[in-house]
Amino acid sequence: MSQSNVLVLVGSLRAGSVNRQLAETAVSAAPEGAALTIFEGLADVPFYNEDLDVEGASIPAVDALRAAAGNADAFLLVTPEYNGTIPAVLKNAIDWISRPYGAGAVSGKPVAVISASPSGNGAKWANDDTVKAVGIAGGNVLSDSALAVASTFDKFGTSHARENAEVVAQVSKVVADLVDATKTLVNA
Structure with a gap:
């Protein structure tokens, strides 16, 4: 099989x-035959507006997101929790890559979600809301591969997440499961 491309x-x-550190950890944990790429342009993507999303329209940040999503075999979504839910920037990205409904770039592709928070719940609410949003958008969510990292201040302090062996192992498992899911789809 060719290389599995995962958009983060x-x-x-x-x-x-x-x-962001967890996303970087995931990139470094990519198994052989897989490439994980963090999309760097989410801050430039305008809020989804159907009046902007018309045939022939070109919004460079959206075009870049949709191109990256279209080239991806799978998605890894990494989310904090803002006021008990998913951050607007991530929800907005899901909205853009879900269109047109049923045929968006996320449709039918494997998706895993990692969340992290200094709280004891590990941004579980944001994780759940992300799973819900991307699932409704058509993504094939790997529910057994979700990861919620709690108590990040205690766990990492001033260190990078990749310096915590337990978290690296957990992130590596999510990435491996996601890459395996891309192989399963190709062989199905």
């Missing part, structure tokens, strides 16, 4: 966020 969307725009 991070719901935090802050460069030093723990969720």
